Amino acid sequence: MDLAEELATKQRSISVAEFFEKNKHLLGFDSPTRGIITTIKEAVDNSLDACEEAEVLPDIYVGIKRTEKDVYRIIVEDNGPGIVPKQVPFVFGKLLYGSRFHQIKQSRGQQGIGISAAVLYAQLTTGIPATVISRTGHTSKANRFLIMIKTEVNEPQVLEQEEIDWDRMHGTRVEIEFKSSLAAKKRLLDYLRYTAVVNPHARIRADIDGEKFNFERGSDETIIPPKAIAPHPHGIEFGTLKRMAEASSLKLKEFLIEGFSRVGDKNADEIIGMSGLKPDRKAQGLKTEELKKLLDAMQTVQVPPPPASQCLSPIGEDKIVAGIDKEFQLDFVRSRTRKSQVFSGHPFIVEAAIGYGGKLESEGPAQILRFANRVPLLYQQGACLITNAASQVNWKAYNLSQQGIPIGPVLILVHVASTNVPFTSESKDAVAAIPEIEKEIILVLQELGRELKNYISRRDKNKQQEERARAVCSILPDIAEKVADIVGKPVPDTTSLEAQIMRKVVVKKKVSNGKVLISVNNYTKHPASLTIYNMSEDSASDAKPKPDFVDKIGDEYNKLWKVEISPESSWKTEYSGNSHGTVSVRGVEEKLLVVVDII
């Protein structure tokens, strides 16, 4: 058939840049709107990873500037360790180039595709090269590059390179300009906010076409950077073992101990014994059948699980709660970090939090925040294992309505940290369905579900008590009146009694005989941290205790006391004077405050 020859003339190699140029939606460039978020995400991921490796507290600037009708310039700048000049073109101008792909440890970027894909997208839509500035320290100058990608061969093309002065001591700045739109601004802000939630050690400043946003640090501790580990004998596949053996010059035992994590003297002997191979054999030169025996033995012999604590960096329960609290102000938040587990030899940790009430919408489905290796996942919620696992939990058992995911004022946060997060596509939008991870997510959500159930029933109980108290209070004035009538005395003031029953903070001011008395009773079950303001014509110079601050405004004195009052305790101050003036209080919820002026 001549056709085979004819077809052969059309056969050719496809560069990975050509492939992703055509399939750009796989990398998160399916629309101009999305491209802007993908680019920022990839650049910020790189910045955070680099700062983590350098143990520097990240200080990241994100800028978006409209330059033409539908063209935006995206700028991301960090204070990381910088990139040596000879590497810069490859990092930004070649897909599948990076330092993290071959290392077994948790990192945000894994593939060496993301940021080069943004450069590719820019040259495809606008033809504008990327500008990169990088400086590796105060002893060297910064370098500025103009970079494009030779798509047909997936190699960088440097259009310009020069040394420049730069006020950052070290760090990297990238500017990429492409067709885009700011239609997804809300989602972009969500991305920045959620990134701040799970990276409390990072400071992120953003200037989105003139509008400024600041996400300040919640913590000044740097993250201990995860360390790369060797592969685990239980997770390795035949092809990888073969490659490792071929590249090794060691004898079997040393090969096993040095090449794999958790293999020591004893396990190594055991593995070699079980494989039936001679202990003095070299790893190099083993035949296929021999390697198969070795692999079988490696996967049979008991070995401890991979050293997850070295190579993974979970956020931690306290920091998750603090992050959620800072951003959402809920009535209830609990968080759990599970122990590390393993899938196909890759260690992973699942952590999660559940929040309730506050400003969350009381109707509609729960809000799900998904994270992988400290990166928020913004797209393809429906295709993600996290959503799917959350739908498998029987939330009705925890007194929540449910249509798949729970319904009501609920927030669910799940973070999957792994040396190899299995994503459903290169755009890293959704976690793929790995049974071991699924199980962990379900277990942690069940644990948190039980705690939420306890909270809700406690709250319901409190509500019931409050309602009863309210009923009692509503008849108190009547009772007081009747009793006063019977015993022939004036009707007493029941306010304080009511407040006591209702567990409130009561502030009273009384003026009599040239003395002013301000007293505060804290009937709640929580300590109260109050600021009490009194504005009147009295200077209160003889007050006991004295005001913490006095300000004269016109004829009046604004006096201010800062006080701490334990639960069910009281405080008072007294001074010479005759004027009532006004009393106001800060530091307690309005619904818990009663201010009484006794004449």
Added chain:
Amino acid sequence: MDLAEELATKQRSISVAEFFEKNKHLLGFDSPTRGIITTIKEAVDNSLDACEEAEVLPDIYVGIKRTEKDVYRIIVEDNGPGIVPKQVPFVFGKLLYGSRFHQIKQSRGQQGIGISAAVLYAQLTTGIPATVISRTGHTSKANRFLIMIKTEVNEPQVLEQEEIDWDRMHGTRVEIEFKSSLAAKKRLLDYLRYTAVVNPHARIRADIDGEKFNFERGSDETIIPPKAIAPHPHGIEFGTLKRMAEASSLKLKEFLIEGFSRVGDKNADEIIGMSGLKPDRKAQGLKTEELKKLLDAMQTVQVPPPPASQCLSPIGEDKIVAGIDKEFQLDFVRSRTRKSQVFSGHPFIVEAAIGYGGKLESEGPAQILRFANRVPLLYQQGACLITNAASQVNWKAYNLSQQGIPIGPVLILVHVASTNVPFTSESKDAVAAIPEIEKEIILVLQELGRELKNYISRRDKNKQQEERARAVCSILPDIAEKVADIVGKPVPDTTSLEAQIMRKVVVKKKVSNGKVLISVNNYTKHPASLTIYNMSEDSASDAKPKPDFVDKIGDEYNKLWKVEISPESSWKTEYSGNSHGTVSVRGVEEKLLVVVDII
């Protein structure tokens, strides 16, 4: 910072084979069970594409054989045009190598990744090289190869190559052996069945670990192979235009006419005029700003849509209905092929079918069959645009229950054919969310939904009429009895009346005065094609009309009349005789038949 230098030492290039070895789930190798289906799908896709290009009716053999506890050998053999020997190693031993990536036409394979990924998976899990046999025609011998992939560089490694005798005149056979399981056998059979449905010109034989399955051709017409077209001026991006211009030696006008589809003399002049460039300029050497002006003009000037009929190959309404009918035997099937549309310059066609009743489950969600370029999509239904679009249709308006997708005995088939089907990942499981495609799917399903509604209401109307008739019939005997009583006559036989009301076929036999009368009344609304058997001692030699066939069995004669009776018409035959015997009828549903023997 020294760290930058240290980090630089870890930076390296990642080969695309390494990338996909680590991320094998992206290619559909996320589990051993799935690997087997993915491999067969990729190999069969290639076979069908090759046969289509050669205009050969495909005859494909699929074999699966267990060789060890959890190792299977997968064989796919075709009668396609074969592959010339020097190309074989690249086609099977290098990812991103192929003939279809750069061509703008509908094909199953697009990326040149699939089958090499299976070879990669085999060497990773078992270390066994792939065996490939290919022959390009009767004038040449077949070549047999043992192939592996050098993962670090993504290049083929040929372990053996020899000329062999092979009984196929032309074709290709591939054998790949890896860790797998047959747990998803049902899904595998679904894949083969659905492939047969949308490729009625293909014959597929399968031997699944000893069990044989045959999917015969439903049609002997070869498919007219789609032809590659040039890119459309409205869909091109800046980067692609720049590349094309740089590679061209033509002047602007010729460059436009020859490089792009639908650009003729007139539009070319118009584009150049609008761009403000001088007509005698060459495409090569245009500066970025000039190219931008040219692109703007190209995308503004009116040009007809891409020539979809050349480059696309929809299945067609009749063939879809025939395919569904063959596999599902439903009460109702309708199909629609929409006109071609365009997204980002890529032409596409949506066709769909809707089926109802038959053996479909009457409870539970509708069955959705998804296809892209004649390939069934088996995984990730939830993440697919097809499912999503089907959920957006208001099925309640067509009298169906709905929970997202419709509920009930409904089958929905959707086929998206395009020069560039946008998948959500390389494993090609789900169509990505492209608004233009979404709209077409919704429109075609709405069209079909209306037809289904008509069918269901007609059917319901028929049902209602039948119920009414049944009610009338149930009181007929009583009425007959009463009337007979009043007028003092014997009770008449109401059977025939009932049958008339119920729209049935009534066969009566009456023996009196030495004559036998057999009469048939067709009260239905359809013509009846009947065979009437009468077994009795009478020979019926004087019958008018005569029997079409008489057989003597013992003492009795079996007589047979073949008759056609129009709707609401009758037929009869009469002969001399005295015996009743038995009368039976074939050719009408039993529930529509009434046989009466009048004594």
